[in-house]
Amino acid sequence: DVPGNGEQKHDGFQESGERMELTERELIDQIAALIPEPGDRTLLGIGDDAAILQAGARSSVVTTDTFTEWVHFRMDHLSPDQVGFKSMSAAISDCAAMGATPRWVTISVAAPDNTSSQRILSMYHGIVEAARAYDCDIVGGDTVRSMSDLTITITVIGEPLGERIWTRSGARIGDDVLVTGELGGPMAALALLENDPRLSLDERYQRTMIRFLRPEARIDVARALANFPLTSAIDVSDGLSTELHHIARASGVGFHIERETIPLYDGALVVAEDLGYPAEAFALFGGEEFELLLTVEPGYDEDMIHTVEQETGLRLTRIGTVVDAEEGVTLFDSAGGSEVLEEKGYEHFG
Amino acid sequence: DVPGNGEQKHDGFQESGERMELTERELIDQIAALIPEPGDRTLLGIGDDAAILQAGARSSVVTTDTFTEWVHFRMDHLSPDQVGFKSMSAAISDCAAMGATPRWVTISVAAPDNTSSQRILSMYHGIVEAARAYDCDIVGGDTVRSMSDLTITITVIGEPLGERIWTRSGARIGDDVLVTGELGGPMAALALLENDPRLSLDERYQRTMIRFLRPEARIDVARALANFPLTSAIDVSDGLSTELHHIARASGVGFHIERETIPLYDGALVVAEDLGYPAEAFALFGGEEFELLLTVEPGYDEDMIHTVEQETGLRLTRIGTVVDAEEGVTLFDSAGGSEVLEEKGYEHFG
Numbered sequence: 001d002v003p004g005n006g007e008q009k010h011d012g013f014q015e016s017g018e019r020m021e022l023t024e025r026e027l028i029d030q031i032a033a034l035i036p037e038p039g040d041r042t043l044l045g046i047g048d049d050a051a052i053l054q055a056g057a058r059s060s061v062v063t064t065d066t067f068t069e070w071v072h073f074r075m076d077h078l079s080p081d082q083v084g085f086k087s088m089s090a091a092i093s094d095c096a097a098m099g100a101t102p103r104w105v106t107i108s109v110a111a112p113d114n115t116s117s118q119r120i121l122s123m124y125h126g127i128v129e130a131a132r133a134y135d136c137d138i139v140g141g142d143t144v145r146s147m148s149d150l151t152i153t154i155t156v157i158g159e160p161l162g163e164r165i166w167t168r169s170g171a172r173i174g175d176d177v178l179v180t181g182e183l184g185g186p187m188a189a190l191a192l193l194e195n196d197p198r199l200s201l202d203e204r205y206q207r208t209m210i211r212f213l214r215p216e217a218r219i220d221v222a223r224a225l226a227n228f229p230l231t232s233a234i235d236v237s238d239g240l241s242t243e244l245h246h247i248a249r250a251s252g253v254g255f256h257i258e259r260e261t262i263p264l265y266d267g268a269l270v271v272a273e274d275l276g277y278p279a280e281a282f283a284l285f286g287g288e289e290f291e292l293l294l295t296v297e298p299g300y301d302e303d304m305i306h307t308v309e310q311e312t313g314l315r316l317t318r319i320g321t322v323v324d325a326e327e328g329v330t331l332f333d334s335a336g337g338s339e340v341l342e343e344k345g346y347e348h349f350g
Numbered sequence: 351d352v353p354g355n356g357e358q359k360h361d362g363f364q365e366s367g368e369r370m371e372l373t374e375r376e377l378i379d380q381i382a383a384l385i386p387e388p389g390d391r392t393l394l395g396i397g398d399d400a401a402i403l404q405a406g407a408r409s410s411v412v413t414t415d416t417f418t419e420w421v422h423f424r425m426d427h428l429s430p431d432q433v434g435f436k437s438m439s440a441a442i443s444d445c446a447a448m449g450a451t452p453r454w455v456t457i458s459v460a461a462p463d464n465t466s467s468q469r470i471l472s473m474y475h476g477i478v479e480a481a482r483a484y485d486c487d488i489v490g491g492d493t494v495r496s497m498s499d500l501t502i503t504i505t506v507i508g509e510p511l512g513e514r515i516w517t518r519s520g521a522r523i524g525d526d527v528l529v530t531g532e533l534g535g536p537m538a539a540l541a542l543l544e545n546d547p548r549l550s551l552d553e554r555y556q557r558t559m560i561r562f563l564r565p566e567a568r569i570d571v572a573r574a575l576a577n578f579p580l581t582s583a584i585d586v587s588d589g590l591s592t593e594l595h596h597i598a599r600a601s602g603v604g605f606h607i608e609r610e611t612i613p614l615y616d617g618a619l620v621v622a623e624d625l626g627y628p629a630e631a632f633a634l635f636g637g638e639e640f641e642l643l644l645t646v647e648p649g650y651d652e653d654m655i656h657t658v659e660q661e662t663g664l665r666l667t668r669i670g671t672v673v674d675a676e677e678g679v680t681l682f683d684s685a686g687g688s689e690v691l692e693e694k695g696y697e698h699f700g
Contacts, residue, residue: 021466021467022467026467027467027470027471027493028493030467030471031470031471031493034471034474034475034478035478035488036478036481036482036487036488038489039487041453041454041487042454042487042489045487045488045489046488046489046490046491050490051456051490053453053454053489053507055405055453055509056406056407056408057406058405058406058408060405062454062456062489062490062505062507063456063490064456064458064490064491064492064503064505065458065492066460066492066494068460068494068496068498069496070496070497071495072494103391103405104391104392104401104403104412106401106412106413106414106505108414108415108458108503110416110418110460110498110501116371117371117377117380120381121377121380121381121384124381125384128384128386132386137386137388137389137391137392137395138385138388138395138396139388139392139395139401139403139412140400140401140412140413140414141396141414142414142416142503143377143378143381144416144418144421144422144501145421146418146419146420146421146498146499146501147420147498147499148418148497148498148499148501149496149497149498151460151494151496151498151501153458153492153503155412155414157403157412157507159405
């Protein structure tokens with residue numbers, strides 16, 4: 001959600017010859033440096049899953065995401081309605097990560113000149129299905145045809161579900177680290193597609209494929225957790241390793257993660273075994289899913305966890321502890337081994 | 351601001367061979383038919399310059415616009431910072447047309463792979479300059495590189511300046527029709543560029559070129575008019591003829607326009623004479639400018655008009671009367687002639 005948060009490396013092409021071309025990281029940083037500090041009516045500007053706006057006594061959140069063919073998804077992996085639904089889930093997931101529910105969305109579609117009307121309509125069918133599923137109104141947008149890869153920009157305005165809006169920056173040393181649901185399904189599905197697209201049609205993998213093709217934002221979990229003593233939250237759309245590092249940077253902390261406790265999706269285990277891949281990597285470096293990574297004050301009521309699990313049908317799993325920033329982000333195993341967890345992951349879907 | 355509001359005709363390419371390809375108009379209508387009716391928290395959905403949202407006791411407006419190279423602007427006409435500034439003005443103008451001021455914006459940029467970082471940064475310079483000029487916070491966005499024409503999507507959230515938010519649908523028979531400022535400058539500039547780009551450098555045309563290169567949204571006028579008894583409002587971004595027809599359709603009325611009273615920008619008169627074009631057409635079928643077209647209850651206080659003119663430095667000109675829908679939109683001249691005003695205009699800029 002940061003301007004300059006482009007996922008694709010660019011080729012260093014130099015137009016003017018007068019200046020050195022910037023790396024993508026440098027470009028992002030320079031754009032961020034240009035953006036003025038927001039005024040009093042903006043409680044939180046660029047840099048989290050969403051911004052926090054103050055209008056009178058009420059606050060709301062707003063987030064914009066752009067999804068581009070080849071960068072974020074492939075039309076040979078997803079049907080047009082799946083592209084629509086998945087883009088909505090990805091955008092709305094940023095609301096869930098702030099402890100907010102989506103209220104209004106705007107949709108802009110730039111479609112290549114040669115896209116058939118039926119494909120565009122089918123994409124809107126997926127968008128509308130998601131708007132119904134997440135109970136939000138589509139209140140504006142544009143559809144433009146151009147010499148472009150298919151590009152969908154979705155802006156979501158949401159309202160907080162509880163008293164507080166969650167950010168990435170509140171984790172404190174000693175907090176517990178929780179994750180919702182099970183991880184690794186979407187990346188296992190992508191591994192199937194990349195290995196041999198025909199595998200994706202195998203009955204054995206259908207549940208796993210659905211986690212990739214039609215992922216759901218965790219608004220239900222955010223609602224159930226609305227008044228839980230969370231100190232920070234983020235969705236794992238870029239994979240557990242990347243998201244842990246995001247919270248670590250924003251909160252100025254480190255993480256001890258107990259690697260055997262990371263909840264792996266059972267279908268991902270099957271794919272991992274069949275393809276000979278390490279299942280844990282699907283969770284750590286995968287993403288493309290919208291489970292929530294949370295930190296919570298220690299000493300919380302375990303019964304509340306069970307209530308949330310019952311309400312949502314999802315597990316909440318403790319996977320580690322917040323530690324001092326100097327300790328970095330580290331995976332520990334029960335045999336006493338440890339490994340620094342690098343920040344890496346897929347940043348596109350589909 | 352309507353999904354499906356694509357400005358470019360598409361080529362009727364048929365992918366499946368199974369169904370007839372839709373016209374652009376049919377596609378827009380079918381997309382609109384897919385979008386569910388909004389809930390109670392949305393006071394006005396798709397179809398006006400912006401949607402009106404209700405959050406508690408407060409209302410706000412939101413509008414999304416997508417600007418695409420070749421469809422909406424040409425990089426050989428505008429410098430990157432002008433593209434940034436002009437896109438912001440165009441998006442924010444939709445707030446002015448609702449009687450609102452912009453508070454928060456999100457920006458998404460999809461840039462071709464070979465765009466230099468300096469050009470992207472220069473575009474952001476224009477965007478930031480506009481955010482400062484219009485006093486709003488940039489609170490989110492994305493920058494993605496892809497195989498695309500340059501595409502900028504801007505979402506603006508605004509707050510009402512007065513008690514009421516203006517729409518297109520409130521014009522009533524007998525209302526006066528007013529327009530702010532002077533029309534035709536940007537189209538005169540575009541005519542110069544299309545006639546011979548070198549002309550655009552002529553000192554004689556500099557003021558006119560600036561109206562095209564760096565147009566301003568009329569937030570100042572909207573503020574000055576905030577408590578004026580307006581019955582409808584729209585910006586003339588697609589030209590006077592198109593906008594009159596928009597209000598006519600939304601309000602179920604017609605218009606008598608006194609053609610000699612339409613305020614033409616003096617620089618447009620010069621260009622018209624030099625190129626042998628009819629100056630009036632620049633105003634009627636031009637657009638690319640952000641003056642406001644307003645209807646107002648008759649018997650308003652003329653002194654208020656003068657106050658607004660003094661506060662803003664812009665003329666407010668009465669150009670006609672709202673009439674019965676059956677009378678259509680008609681131009682009258684002082685010699686007693688009349689002519690039906692067709693809905694046509696440029697729908698792109700630059």
